Amino acid sequence: MRVGVKLLLVAAAVTAVGVIIGFYVSNLTTLAGSPAYDVPVSMHNGHPVVDLEFQTVAAVGSKLSQNPDWVSYLIRTTGGEWKRETVWDLPANATVHVTWFNFDGASGLRNPYLARPQGMVGNRILVYGKPVTRIDPNLASHTFAVPALGIIAAVPGVPDDAKHPCGFAPCSPGKNSHVTVKFTFHTPKTPGHYRWQCFVPCAAGWIFGFGGPMQTIGYMDGFLNVKA
Amino acid sequence: MAANPDAAQAPPSDSTNHGVRVVAAWLVLSAIATPLVAIYVGPLIPPGNGSVQAQGQTFSNQVMASFVTPVLCLMAVFFAYGLIKFHTRRNEAVLDGPPLRNDSRVQLLWIVITTTMVLFLAGFGTYELLKDGAGGGQGPNPIALPAHHQTAYPVQVIAQQWQFTYRYPSLGGMESNQLVLPADRLVVLHVTSLDAVHSFWAYQLGVKADANPGVDNVAYVTTKGPMVFNVRCAELCGLWHPYMFNNGTVVPQAQFNRWAAHAVALYASIKPYVNRPTDKGGAPFAYSYLPEPTRRAG
Numbered sequence: 001m002r003v004g005v006k007l008l009l010v011a012a013a014v015t016a017v018g019v020i021i022g023f024y025v026s027n028l029t030t031l032a033g034s035p036a037y038d039v040p041v042s043m044h045n046g047h048p049v050v051d052l053e054f055q056t057v058a059a060v061g062s063k064l065s066q067n068p069d070w071v072s073y074l075i076r077t078t079g080g081e082w083k084r085e086t087v088w089d090l091p092a093n094a095t096v097h098v099t100w101f102n103f104d105g106a107s108g109l110r111n112p113y114l115a116r117p118q119g120m121v122g123n124r125i126l127v128y129g130k131p132v133t134r135i136d137p138n139l140a141s142h143t144f145a146v147p148a149l150g151i152i153a154a155v156p157g158v159p160d161d162a163k164h165p166c167g168f169a170p171c172s173p174g175k176n177s178h179v180t181v182k183f184t185f186h187t188p189k190t191p192g193h194y195r196w197q198c199f200v201p202c203a204a205g206w207i208f209g210f211g212g213p214m215q216t217i218g219y220m221d222g223f224l225n226v227k228a
Numbered sequence: 229m230a231a232n233p234d235a236a237q238a239p240p241s242d243s244t245n246h247g248v249r250v251v252a253a254w255l256v257l258s259a260i261a262t263p264l265v266a267i268y269v270g271p272l273i274p275p276g277n278g279s280v281q282a283q284g285q286t287f288s289n290q291v292m293a294s295f296v297t298p299v300l301c302l303m304a305v306f307f308a309y310g311l312i313k314f315h316t317r318r319n320e321a322v323l324d325g326p327p328l329r330n331d332s333r334v335q336l337l338w339i340v341i342t343t344t345m346v347l348f349l350a351g352f353g354t355y356e357l358l359k360d361g362a363g364g365g366q367g368p369n370p371i372a373l374p375a376h377h378q379t380a381y382p383v384q385v386i387a388q389q390w391q392f393t394y395r396y397p398s399l400g401g402m403e404s405n406q407l408v409l410p411a412d413r414l415v416v417l418h419v420t421s422l423d424a425v426h427s428f429w430a431y432q433l434g435v436k437a438d439a440n441p442g443v444d445n446v447a448y449v450t451t452k453g454p455m456v457f458n459v460r461c462a463e464l465c466g467l468w469h470p471y472m473f474n475n476g477t478v479v480p481q482a483q484f485n486r487w488a489a490h491a492v493a494l495y496a497s498i499k500p501y502v503n504r505p506t507d508k509g510g511a512p513f514a515y516s517y518l519p520e521p522t523r524r525a526g
Contacts, residue, residue, distance in 0.1 A: 108521040110422045111388055112511050113403040116498040123494075134497045138509020138521075147391045147474070150405065195471045197390065201423070204524040208423050210389050215467040 036225055037085040040078050041094065048094035055101040055178075056142045056155070058204075060084060060219070061168030070213040071104065071142075071202050071220060074169055082170035086196075086222025093189045098153075100181040103171040104141045106157025107202040107209065112137035114199050119151035119185065126182040127156065141179070143199045146224060149188060154200070155181045187226050194224040246313065254305045258298040266294040275434045278457055278478075280450035281363035282434030288356050295345060365419055365428075365437025365445040368515075374448050380416035383409065384515070387419070387426035387439035390468035392459060399488055401513035402495045403502070407459060407476035409451050410484040419445040420516045427463035430476060436462060444515035451478045 041048045053076040060072040064084045074082040090096065109115055115137035117125045124133045141157030158165065162177035171178065188194070198220040201209025213219035270290030275282040316322055356362055360374035374380075384395040385407075395403045407430075409415055419428045419437040426439040428447075432455065437447040454477070461472035479487065504510030506520055 107524045108509050110511075110519065110521070111386065111393060111403075112502040112509065113393055113495075113498060115501060116494075118405075134501065136509065137498075137501050138504075145391075147405075147471070152405075195468055197468060199388070199391070201519075201521070202524055208519045209522065209524050210423060210466070214389075217467070221467060 035085060036087040036089050036223075037075055037077070037083065038089045039075075041091050048091040050090060050094050050096045051099070052088070052096055053099045053101075055082065055169070055171060055173075056104050056198075057166060057169035057171055058104040059168045060213075061170070064169060065219075067213070067219075068168065069204070070216075071204065072169065072213060072218075073198075073220060073222070084218060086218050086220075087225060088222065089225045089227060090187050092187055092191050092226050092228050094187045095184060096187060097184050098144070098182060100144065100153075100155055100183075101171070101173045102141050102155040102158065102179045102181065103166040103169075103176055104157060104202070105160060106139045106141050107200050109137040109140040109143070109154065109199065110201055111199065114143060114145070114152050115140055115154050117153050117183065119146070119149055120153060121184040121186070124183070125153050128180060129182075140200050142202060142220070144196060145199055146194050146196045148194050149185070151185055151196075152199075153181065153183055155179055187224065191226050191228045194226060195221065196224060197221045246309070250305055250309050253309065254298070254302045257301045257305055261301055262294055262297045265297045266290060269293060275432055277452065278432035278455055279363070279434055279452055281360060281448070282432060283452075284356060284360070284362060285434045288353065288362075291352060292349060295349060299345075360450075361448045363434040363436065363447060363449055365447045368444045368446065370446045370448070372448075374414060374450065376414060377416065377448065380414040380448060381410060382416050382418065383407070384513075385417055385419040385428045385437075385439065386422060386517070387428060387461065387465075387472075388422040389424055389466050390461070390472040392428065392461070392472070392474065395513060396488070396491075397513055399492055400495075400499070401502070402488070402492045402499075404491045404495070405474070406487075406491070407474070408484060408487050408491075409476065409478045410481045411451050411454055411478050413481070414448065414450045417447045417449065418515050419447060422517050423519045424465045425463050426461045426465050426472070429460045429462040430457055431460065432457035433476075438463065442516050442518050454479050454483075 039050050039052060041050055055074050057074060058071055059069045060067065062068040065072065072084055073086055074084055075088065076082055115135050117123055117133060124131050135154050135156050139156045140154045143152060143154045145152045156179050158177050158179055164175060164177045166176035198214065203209050203212045203214045206212045270293050271286065273286055273289040273293060275285055277283045277286065358372045361370060361372035366372060382397050384397065386393045386395060391405065393403055393405050394407045395401055417435065417437065419439045420443060421439040421441045423441060427436065428439050429436045433449050435447050435449050437445045439445065457476050459474050459476050461469055465472065502510055503512045509521065511517060
């Protein structure tokens with residue numbers, strides 16, 4: 001075989017391997033470990049509107065995970081079912097109304113600055129229907145933060161002496177003690193993958209509270225897949 | 229008399245002075261390439277002219293690129309000359325070359341030239357580094373202090389998994405997720421972390437400093453005109469490390485003052501909580517922090 005042909009074959013093989021690795025890494029960084037949930041969209045005067053309901057739980061339970069004692073986010077589907085999926089497909093330039101049920105206790109924020117709601121409409125959240133521009137960082141249980149969009153919302157924890165604490169998910173807003181937070185934000189006009197995360201060191205049993213579910217997509221981290 | 233069978237295999241005598249040819253070609257190529265690299269390629273080497281320190285780094289890269297060009301030229305000429313002159317042609321018998329002999333003059337010249345170059349570059353690099361710190365993190369007790377460092381504008385960089393925030397001690401410890409710096413000003417950056425090891429890399433400013441919990445890593449930078457620069461974490465720090473980036477801006481002093489007033493007003497609502505003692509969940513301004521609270525951590 002001529003040297004030129006050999007070189008060409010080697011170059012082709014290297015290129016093919018590179019492309020395969022590129023696809024693998026690309027897929028890994030956008031959808032790792034969690035299928036994307038296509039959030040239902042309604043149209044109001046030609047403008048896309050999304051109602052997003054999720055809950056945060058101290059222990060996800062064996063029905064939803066092989067790691068039953070991991071803290072997690074769950075999203076409510078249109079059928080009313082709670083699913084452990086944290087990669088959400090959303091339309092671009094949409095209004096997203098969030099209802100957040102938190103069933104977990106307080107862990108406290110490492111950076112108190114993140115207890116100030118930012119990036120949502122009015123830079124405030126509704127806690128039990130009451131507008132709030134700050135929460136006590138020491139009582140924060142979790143945050144929903146999309147750093148690239150400047151969105152940070154922290155939720156207070158359920159008091160330790162609550163009457164009906166939820167042991168394992170899925171928890172019921174009608175039965176278990178919880179904190180309800182509501183806020184509204186707009187998705188960007190530019191499509192893209194916007195990661196979101198919790199900033200509270202809430203992973204029990206992990207070093208500095210930031211291992212396990214804090215480092216795994218599908219629990220306390222995810223993506224907003226904003227699509228045109 | 230029988231013919232010597234090895235005589236037919238002996239290489240033909242070659243009186244060409246290959247060494248002179250190689251040196252001549254090398255000198256010509258170096259004389260052309262070195263000024264071109266120094267003048268045209270050097271200024272294009274990052275990080276650019278975003279700050280005085282970045283400009284210094286670009287100059288250092290320019291000098292080093294100029295020095296390395298003749299070395300690369302020598303390698304290229306030697307390689308090319310060898311390929312052209314000494315390769316075996318098709319259907320030609322493979323013959324052994326002439327034996328290599330020690331030449332103490334060449335050895336001495338090689339040692340002198342390479343040692344001089346390495347020592348000069350080490351001295352040059354040390355001088356550039358000590359002049360003003362070159363934008364690098366120097367730990368809590370910096371020794372490479374730029375002129376008038378006492379008047380530097382302080383900004384604290386706080387890394388955490390996975391976002392940078394910034395505190396301005398001269399604005400009452402105000403914290404923001406935006407890094408805004410005044411133009412034409414010496415700034416002292418106090419880089420620290422709330423949890424894991426991160427690294428603050430303001431690329432176009434030529435600043436890079438590790439962010440460690442419990443450590444105040446000091447870096448100096450002198451801004452120039454208004455610009456937007458990239459901030460990235462340069463230390464693998466967990467799941468969202470690749471997403472740990474944002475943009476910073478350098479703005480004129482008047483614009484900085486307007487931004488600062490707005491940011492201080494926004495910060496006012498959370499300030500009372502932040503200023504509480506650490507055991508009450510606060511984090512009053514300090515030059516370093518520890519990974520607290522660890523209530524649920526292992």
